[in-house]
Amino acid sequence: MRVYIYGRGLGFKYVKRCLLEQVEIIAYIDNYAQDKVSGDGISIIKKDELLQDFDFIIITLMKYEVVRSDLLKQGIGRQRIISFFDREDAEKDIFYSVLDSHRWKSELMWKYQQEVEIPRADNAYYEANAKELEERYELPTIIDVDKTIDILIGEEKSLTRFGDGEFEMMFGRNRPRFQVLDKKLGNRLCEALQKSLPNLMIAIADNYGDLSKYTDEAADAIRHYMSPEVRKNHMSLLDMHRCYYDAYLSRPYYIYRDKSFGVIKRKFDHIKEIWSGKDVLIVEGEHTRFGVSNDLMDGATSVVRLLVPDKNAFSKYDAIIEATKKYGYKRLIICVIGPTATILVFDLAKMGYRAIDIGQLDTEYEWFLREAKDKCDVSYKTVSEFIDKEVYEDISEPYKSIYEEQIVEIIK
Structure with a gap:
């Protein structure tokens, strides 16, 4: 049997344990790989280099639906596509000529137990007793998204966000997609x-x-991250007698159970009021292109852009903050540069500037406009889930000219 392996990430280790001895791997399909050959000597190709001389394609991605749909659109028969993490596929006899059925089902059962059942049990007490625990100051008080936005609209305040990436950086664990582990950055985040x-x-x-309020997928992902150890780590840094604000202000669409058009549109319209009628400086990665080709920033009086490296922006921090001070005078500063934005907003606030760490709001808006049911790439923009993208499409006119006119400086 000759197979293609689609994806070389975490899921591949599960697949590899289940492959039968007689199976020949023709190549790995990895659209973002820089290498042409893997460490085991097998070729790495992109999906458009796929040849028809094969028996099966095995998708190793845990979120397999989009890939499977693309392969079907390419004319590849469903009976030749194995989605390893699809429980229904694990029941199809036709695929047992490639994968050991017992091991396959055991791997899926083990994975489900480790990533879903155990985290659900670990978090059940906190979910069921959240209100009482908050009243007893055993959980942090978090002001909801609507009230957070109302404050940003009505008062001249800055906002900085701490997500899982920032917390992991503070504990010396490498999690952010845009920034390698940096001890100095971790210390600054704690401060x-x-x-x-x-x-x-x-x-x-x-x-x-x-x-x-979150989808089952999002809630399970949160539970999986929020292990007893991680929860204890977070509690050691948070002040239970302080009011925090909801960092998911930057994620108004994908993670929420209620995705009805009116509800989500109202959320984005509410956020847009923050910069309505204001002069804005956007500090963003070179390919972030926040608000380009959509109406996210249409309400602003004017927009200028400071471009910084897409990855590891903290290595250029001194240059970034000086340029931000230069171009951000009397402007609302919107920051979209990963964990570096958290520190930038903090330092700017101390100096009297107004800045907001807005995160991946533009990506969420693009997904909303597409009514996306799965996370997807966005042409010519950086999407955190597709950070390894090598080639960025050119911006179409008239958006390209408008965007280029807004750029005041590029920090390499």
Whole structure:
């Protein structure tokens, strides 16, 4: 049997344990790989280099639906596509000529237990008793998204966000997609989280208690991350007598159970009021292109852009903050540069500037406009889930000219 393996990430280790001895791997399909050959000597190709001389394609991605749909659109028969993490595929006899059925089902059962059942049990107490635990100061108080936005509209305050990436950086664990582990950055994040400034709102993700407003997928992902050890780590840094704000202000679409058009549109319209009628400086990665080709920033009086490296922006921090001060005078500063934005907003707030760490809001807006049911790439923009993208499409006119006119400086 000759197979293609689609994806070389975490899922591949599960697949590899189940492959039968007689199976020949023709090549790995990895659209973002820089190498042409893997460490085991097998070729690495992109999906458009796929040849028809094969028996099966095995998708190793845990989120396999989009890939499978693309392969079907390419004319590949469903009976030749094995989605390893699809439980229904694991029941199809036709695929047992490639994968050991017993091992396959055992791997799926083990994975489900480790990633879903155990985390659900670990978090059940906090979800069921969230209100009481908050009243007893055993969980952090987090002001909801609507009230957070109302404050940003009505008051001249800054907002900085701490998500899982920032917390992991503080504990010396490498999690952010855009930034390698940096001890100095971790120390600065600790400083910003524990400092109290009258003009700065500290936002954290609403992950600690009731998760019923999120989709099952999102809630299970939160539970899987929020292990007993991680929860203990977070509690050691948070002040239970302080009010925080909801960092998911930057994620108004994908993670929520209620995706009805009117509800989501109202969320984005509410956020747009923050910069309505204001002069704005956007500090963003070179390919972030926040608000380009959509109406996210249409309400702003004017927009200028400071471009910084897509990855590891903290290595250029001194240049970034000096340029931000230069171009951000009397402007609302919107920051979209990963964990570096958290520190940048903190430092700017201390100096009297107004800045908001807005995160991946533009990506969420693009997904909303597409009514996306799965996370997807967005042409010519950086999407955190597709950070390894090598080639960025050119921006179409008239958006390209408008975008280029807004750029005041590029920091390499």
